[in-house]
Structure formats: structure tokens, C-alpha cells
Amino acid sequence: MSAAALQRVVVRMLHDPALVAAVFGGGPVPGVSAEALAVLRATDRRAYGADPLRRSRALGPLVEEAPASAALAARGGADLGALDAFFSSPQYHACVMARGVLVEAFCAFLAPRAGAVAAVEAAAARARRRRPGPGPGLVRAAGVEAAEVPAGTVARFAALRERLGAAPVEALVGGGVSLVGLPLPGRGVEGLLVAGGGVSTAAPALVRLLAGLDAPRPAAAVAAGLAAAGLDAGEAAALLDGLVADGLLEQR
Amino acid sequence: MSGFLSRVGALPVLGVGVSTEYGAAAAPGALDIAGLRAVAPHNAAFLEVGVEVAKGLDADARAWAASGRPATYHFLDLNLDEPEDQDAAWLDGVRALAGALGAAWICGDAGLWHMGPRDRAHMMLLPPILEPDAAAAMGAGVQALRAATGLEVLPENPPGAVFVGRMHLLDWFARLCEAGDTGMLLDAAHLAIFQRSRGHAARTGLDGFPLERVVELHIAGGVERVGPGGFGYVEDTHAVDVLPETWEIVEAVVAGAPNLRAVVFECERNRVEETLPVFARIHALLRGHPLLGRGAA
Numbered sequence: 001m002s003a004a005a006l007q008r009v010v011v012r013m014l015h016d017p018a019l020v021a022a023v024f025g026g027g028p029v030p031g032v033s034a035e036a037l038a039v040l041r042a043t044d045r046r047a048y049g050a051d052p053l054r055r056s057r058a059l060g061p062l063v064e065e066a067p068a069s070a071a072l073a074a075r076g077g078a079d080l081g082a083l084d085a086f087f088s089s090p091q092y093h094a095c096v097m098a099r100g101v102l103v104e105a106f107c108a109f110l111a112p113r114a115g116a117v118a119a120v121e122a123a124a125a126r127a128r129r130r131r132p133g134p135g136p137g138l139v140r141a142a143g144v145e146a147a148e149v150p151a152g153t154v155a156r157f158a159a160l161r162e163r164l165g166a167a168p169v170e171a172l173v174g175g176g177v178s179l180v181g182l183p184l185p186g187r188g189v190e191g192l193l194v195a196g197g198g199v200s201t202a203a204p205a206l207v208r209l210l211a212g213l214d215a216p217r218p219a220a221a222v223a224a225g226l227a228a229a230g231l232d233a234g235e236a237a238a239l240l241d242g243l244v245a246d247g248l249l250e251q252r
Numbered sequence: 253m254s255g256f257l258s259r260v261g262a263l264p265v266l267g268v269g270v271s272t273e274y275g276a277a278a279a280p281g282a283l284d285i286a287g288l289r290a291v292a293p294h295n296a297a298f299l300e301v302g303v304e305v306a307k308g309l310d311a312d313a314r315a316w317a318a319s320g321r322p323a324t325y326h327f328l329d330l331n332l333d334e335p336e337d338q339d340a341a342w343l344d345g346v347r348a349l350a351g352a353l354g355a356a357w358i359c360g361d362a363g364l365w366h367m368g369p370r371d372r373a374h375m376m377l378l379p380p381i382l383e384p385d386a387a388a389a390m391g392a393g394v395q396a397l398r399a400a401t402g403l404e405v406l407p408e409n410p411p412g413a414v415f416v417g418r419m420h421l422l423d424w425f426a427r428l429c430e431a432g433d434t435g436m437l438l439d440a441a442h443l444a445i446f447q448r449s450r451g452h453a454a455r456t457g458l459d460g461f462p463l464e465r466v467v468e469l470h471i472a473g474g475v476e477r478v479g480p481g482g483f484g485y486v487e488d489t490h491a492v493d494v495l496p497e498t499w500e501i502v503e504a505v506v507a508g509a510p511n512l513r514a515v516v517f518e519c520e521r522n523r524v525e526e527t528l529p530v531f532a533r534i535h536a537l538l539r540g541h542p543l544l545g546r547g548a549a
Contacts, residue, residue: 003386003417004333010378010416011367039383039416046483047414047449061373099368129371 001033066121067168069114077176137216146210150185266514267297277312302326305345327360332393362407382417391431408437422457439470444497454497463508472518
């Protein structure tokens, strides 16, 4: 096991007492070599719990970035332990080992309790970090994400986000946030567009077009795809020009 | 003589200085660096500025830079062992920061500054894994950053509650210095923390360490804590109460480090008058060392 991989196990141990117990339990631990286990067992087990506030500190920025999902998963603040449990979850451990983005793993962890609102905040998180890869052609611009979500999800997200206000962590920790009367998702799907730091609905066809341009593609190929969907050449060119002008696509 | 030991002679002698981080000088109870310079300029001959590239320089750091006084740049957001961490945007930022400061060199803890990609929610600081392959990877990172910036890069031994790996920290850093063809910033307080955590005496490992590699020395106070389960450890508080083991390490390093060019007393959260006795002891220990003879005041 490389030192880099061992370092990631240490990170996980510092956040998850269950993993510490497994390491020091004497048996094998999935994903950790016998040699690495021997190295870890030579340390003082108590050291991994020396900072009892580590999880809380690590949780803060995650909740700040996914506050609506956190509010739903924590029942408006009544069950904050549901958020803290992230650090003992398979999503957390897999994310650390894969050098992933924690907030995306956090949204995936919250999804069973937060529903599609977690998909909205996961898309927003991806948009903030998006740096399109190199190459010529048309590509979805930095800061832009698109996805399909159950109809009504964006309205539900927006209503909850408004209730959380400008200091969502404080709102959740102190007093709680009412979840009563929030719009509910309906049947069918709607397009979700994240652009310019904001979240809105969009036509599903547009969302599919943008989602398909994660990596650069030749403009002619994109136009051909639009023609196959029924647009004539002039309409396709005008649509793509408009998306570039709006900052949703980047033409290289 | 080749490599770093042939280059170190070109590095400036900075003397005794202090350090700051973004926004630190504006915090309640912060060290008044201008006030310190007013009463004892030889205690603030240079400023070590520690910032994340994403934050940039605060007003106090910019004012120091504008004064033209000596400075060093301390990174707070680089995993030296991860080549992908030295991306073009980050390197552009580092070059801009170091250039604005007129930094004499770059330094920073050779540890884990963030898990996964550099991200606000990922920041932390853990010691390196004390195994040979980690030293080799960090050495490559030192060489890459030096090539990208044109400045010497001095890795620092980080603090920690747990040190994982089979090597002694000083043996590991000797290997890193060799792999990176570089010198180092030895933090005496952090080393004292390591020695305690392993049950070693303060000077264990120093006899075999290439002290000619030590260019910068950090001194800071620490507080003994007892955590859950009765786990005893030292918190690196940067207070003025310097542990006896830290002083013992400082004495040994000063006596054997001919290329020492800078000493920082990390005291950014203390009043000037509280720091003066510590500075006096530092100057007494450095008496006769070339660092004081040629240092800027």
C-alpha cells in the first residue's frame, strides 16, 4: 500500500471512530494491507480521537454548500446526527480513497432523505468547480450544469433555500427550520439549469443538449444532432449562437 | 560540493522575524508587528507570510511588501507529494504572491494540507506518512515547485497528534532534503511534539541529521493537553510559553547549523510586551552565530 493511500486511511480514521475500532480490532480491514495495518497499529489509538470537534468543523462547509438537502435530511435541524453520520458512511470513505469532492459525496449521502433537492445542490457544487477540458469545439461553459430532475424539484429547493436565509448553518443548529408546506415534487421531469450562480428550470431538450457537451465536440456534429431532432440548419445555428452569447456554451 | 549546499550561500540572511497569516493581524489580541518593530526592530527583521493562494495577501501583508522589507512566503494549501496539486492556476497565484512579497524563498509544511483536490471543505494539516516513498514523492514536488518559481523551496516538519510510519521524523526529512535537493525549515516546537509523541528525548535523531540543510528555524509555544481516553499531547498554540524541549532543540540546531539564515518566533496572537523575553532568549542563543552578525535589523 502506498504512503498516499495510507494517508487517506489516516484521514478516514481521524473522522470515523468505527474505522479506528476496526483497525485496532486485530482482524483484516477491507482496502488496508496487512503491512499498513501493522504500521497503523503501532500508533496510539487514542490519538485519532484527540480532536473531538474535527467532524463538526468538517461538516460546517458541507452544510453551507448543501443547506437545503441538509435541512431535509436533518428534519429541519431536529436530527443533526443524521448529518454527522456522513463521516461514517460508505460515500465518505469511498470519496476520500478516490480523491473525490466531499460535497458531492455529501449530497449523495443525503439523497435518500433529501430526495431530488440533493441532486440540485450536487449540480450546483459541480458547477462551482467545473473547468471544461481542453480541445476545440463547443463545450458547456465553466459554472454551468444541467440535469433532469422530478417536476417541481426546483420550486421545492427554492422555497426551502429562502426559509434557510443567509446563514443556513446557524438556522439549522439554532431553533430549526420548518419543513411544513414546502412544494412537493410532482409527476414527470423538469430541466434543471445551474448558471451564473443561480438555479432555474429549463426545457428538458436544452438540458439534454447542455448535458451532452461535458467535453468539447465539433460544432458541426452538434448542429447535426439538432437537425436530427427537427431543427433546420438556420435554427440550429441560431440556437447555438444564442447559447454561446448567453454564456452557457463556450465556442473554441 | 554540488546541489543545494552550493546554492545556499546565495540565500540572504534574514535574521530574526515573525510570521502572519491572512487576517491574523486584525484579530483581537493579535501581535502588533509595527509596534514590535518600533520597540525592537531586530525582532521583526523580516515577515513570513502564510496564505492560501485563493485568499491572497491581506492589507497588512501588502503594506509590509510595499515597505520593501524582507519577507518569505509560506504556503498553506499545497500537498507536495501530489503533482496535480501544482496546477497552472495555482502556480500563477504562487508566483504572483511571492513576487509581490519579494520573497527570499518559499516554505511550507510537508504534509497533507487538503484531502482530495484543493477545496474549501477539504482543508486540514496532517504530518506526512513517515515512509520512504512519501519522502521521494515530496522531494519530486519540491523540485517541481523550485523549477516553476525560481525560488528555493524549504519543506517544514508539520505538527500533529499522530505520526504514522516507521521512520523517525528527522530521518524522513533527511531523505526528503536529499530527494528534493533542498534545505529545510525546522520547526523546533513541532519536532518537540513529535519527540514526545514517540517517547523520545528532545534531541533524539539530531546527531545524525544533516543540520547544514537547516536554513530557517521556527520557535513557538505549546500547551500540554489531555484528550479523550487520557491521551496526552501538545497543542501548537503559538503562545509565549515555549516548552523546555523546544529550547533544547533550538540550542542544538543553532550550534550545528552553519547555513541558518532566518529564525521565526511564531507569536502572532500575543501582545508585544509578552513576546520580548522570548525574543531576548532567542538573541542570546544566537550570539556568535553568523545569522546575527549579518542579519538585517
